[in-house]
Amino acid sequence: MLLTQSAIGEQYRSSQNLDTRIALHDRFSTNKYDWMRWVFDHMLDAAPDSRVLEIGCGSGQLWKNNLDRIPSTWAVTLSDASAGMIETTQQALAGSAFVAQAQFRQFNADALPFDAARFDLVIANHMLYHVPSVDRTLGELRRVLRPGGRIFAATNGPDHMRELDELLSGFDPALKLQPVTQTFRLDNGAAQLQSHFANVQLHRYHSDLVVTEVAPLLAYAYSMARTNIAPERRAEFEAYVQAQFDRRNGVYIRKETGLFVATR
Numbered sequence: 001m002l003l004t005q006s007a008i009g010e011q012y013r014s015s016q017n018l019d020t021r022i023a024l025h026d027r028f029s030t031n032k033y034d035w036m037r038w039v040f041d042h043m044l045d046a047a048p049d050s051r052v053l054e055i056g057c058g059s060g061q062l063w064k065n066n067l068d069r070i071p072s073t074w075a076v077t078l079s080d081a082s083a084g085m086i087e088t089t090q091q092a093l094a095g096s097a098f099v100a101q102a103q104f105r106q107f108n109a110d111a112l113p114f115d116a117a118r119f120d121l122v123i124a125n126h127m128l129y130h131v132p133s134v135d136r137t138l139g140e141l142r143r144v145l146r147p148g149g150r151i152f153a154a155t156n157g158p159d160h161m162r163e164l165d166e167l168l169s170g171f172d173p174a175l176k177l178q179p180v181t182q183t184f185r186l187d188n189g190a191a192q193l194q195s196h197f198a199n200v201q202l203h204r205y206h207s208d209l210v211v212t213e214v215a216p217l218l219a220y221a222y223s224m225a226r227t228n229i230a231p232e233r234r235a236e237f238e239a240y241v242q243a244q245f246d247r248r249n250g251v252y253i254r255k256e257t258g259l260f261v262a263t264r
């Protein structure tokens with residue numbers, strides 16, 4: 001079952017849930033080369049006068065983590081459907097020189113408020129699986145890209161965070177993670193991109209989680225819209241997770257993440 005559009009709006013009303021999840025990855029990932037730095041590495045060959053659009057920018061982490069190397073001649077539009085996310089992004093970047101070359105806009109990726117062929121790069125990271133129609137949004141992204149322009153779209157694979165799924169469903173089968181990313185994943189994204197773009201390439205980022213503290217993992221679980229544990233069951237749930245940690249001396253969770261790059 002996919003999240004409804006109203007559940008997505010609720011989940012991302014503020015950046016709090018996303019921040020909690022990013023914090024777990026930041027602290028316990030086995031790959032210490034930052035994910036956002038790795039993603040940005042793939043864009044650095046873009047022309048100095050590039051016009052760049054990001055949709056579903058979340059808390060602006062891609063830009064925050066690369067402030068030291070964003071070409072100062074790029075014109076960048078950061079957008080998200082959530083007003084709260086845009087506010088957080090603006091706050092996170094306030095005071096940096098980058099603000100002078102950035103615009104912040106709130107709109108839905110269904111229909112982009114731009115003329116055709118306006119951008120050289122479009123970025124849609126970990127968000128295409130949330131839009132009501134991936135095909136429609138990819139069509140919009142193609143429309144606003146100039147011929148030869150590139151799309152960057154990060155997503156997860158079907159086994160991403162599988163051990164967390166097993167941990168939760170071991171407590172209660174009803175907590176089995178719903179496959180919220182299934183409409184655009186590493187295993188089906190290329191075919192969808194090929195309907196709109198050429199030269200579709202997938203770059204995989206190799207990293208897993210070795211979580212050695214219970215509290216950040218509990219916070220992660222509670223941050224997800226689908227982990228709806230009733231308040232009266234939380235003490236029991238937390239004791240269960242603690243017991244799993246004690247038994248295994250921490251928790252290993254595999255990740256499956258990557259970045260598609262394609263050309264209009």
Ligand SMILES: C[S@@+](CC[C@H](N)C(=O)[O-])C[C@H]1O[C@@H](n2cnc3c(N)ncnc32)[C@H](O)[C@@H]1O
Binds near residue numbers: 058
């Ligand atoms: C998982 S977060 C990813 C944020 C960021 N791209 C990153 O990689 O950290 C998904 C983001 O997509 C936004 N979003 C969801 N549906 C959207 C839509 N239809 N149009 C625009 N943004 C959307 C959410 O508000 C949220 O900020």
